[in-house]
Amino acid sequence: MSFKCIIFNTCVKYNDSSLFVNDNVADTADRGLQFPDLCYKHLTSFVFSHNTIKKYWLLMASLESIGRFILQITASLRDTIYFALLVITRIFQLSSYNSATRTVLVNQIYFTSVQIIPAFLTASIIFGSLFIGIVFHALKGLGLSDYLGNVLMGLIVTEISPLFTVLLLTLRSASAINAEIAVMKVNNELHSLEAFRIDVINYLLLPRIINGMVSMVLLYSLFSIVLLISGIVFSGVIFGMSMDAYTNILLNSANFYDIVLTLVKCALFGFFITLIPIRFGLRTSDELTSIPVAVSSGMVNVFAAIIIIEVLLLITKII
């Protein structure tokens, strides 16, 4: 049976019980809910106790917000996967590449991988050396000197380095890409490209995404090299280890599967830290004020993607 519940905006006293009323109309039958303590006030309205209705609305509100959140996440995930598949298809199509695409790709690699080198090297040396020093010191303190190689290759090179690199790259390049695409969208520049029959995905997106993957792998390698070189210094100072002994420990601890998995992880990071900002940039409306909204949503989603990839690969590693 379908019935309407009309509730008014004021509180009134009825039969010595406190009554809560609102002017919303709720189709209770459609929601499949039963109202306890329900009593008719007149033909189209019901009156029930304050606590019951408060609990009901709180429950409904929380259920609705959870449902809305899940729907949003599902839709966003579905769109991202669809967009990622589209881009992957284009990556393997030879017709996607031409002189213009190559020019953009070279420029992007220069902006992302080459221009960043001084700052990246400085950060790598400072952070890497300190981190290696602390880890080596802790290992010595705990009497775990035998596990030096495993910690170095299994934790620092395969886990910490990619994470540090992806965070730096996200802060510098992903945010820039997000803002760049959003500005182009607001300025109607994407419309210009379409008018001249230039495919936006092939010309703008593909070079940036390939650049993200290439730069991520290259910068990760650079960071790892810096860390390993710092390791030579600290292993000598803390453990009194020679360079040959250090190299032997590293080679014995190196696992080919782990290194391949780490490179795949870096490429995945690179793919998503460029794909997601681009997607959010493209979703910008025609208003200038939508640019910061697009950039912040894009960045939040990039960080979520980084965590998801990291967790999934850790699970893969454990299995």
Add this chain to the structure above:
Amino acid sequence: MHAFLDKNRTQAAPVSVDFPLISNQETWMNIALIKQYHENMPKDESQQFVFTCLRRLGIEHVAFKRIVALSEEEAFCVMLLRAAMIQKAIIVIDRPFIIIPHLKDVCFIFQMLEKINDLYYSCHVYDYKWMADKYGDLCQ
């Protein structure tokens, strides 16, 4: 105008404020992009070609400038050259006096078109009726 652009999709080359230049690229790259993308012309070759074209319009000094640094006339010329890069281009100039508001008549536009007349197939100018006096005898 949009119907005309749709009808001549492969050759139509708009010059309009609705189709702005790409702001994160230098001037020469905006023009060379069309040749590089549609004809796969190598970067160096397309750069040389664009420089020759810019020289013909007397604005080779803007080649390495960004779009925001261009004057209205220079921006119009760059838009015109970009349009002319399409093979057998049918250039469609949309409300030129919005692109260069201070122009008194259409002479400047025709002078520029004259300088690159071998680069395009035909040219159409769209404007409001009340701008007819700016076009002189052309609108009779």
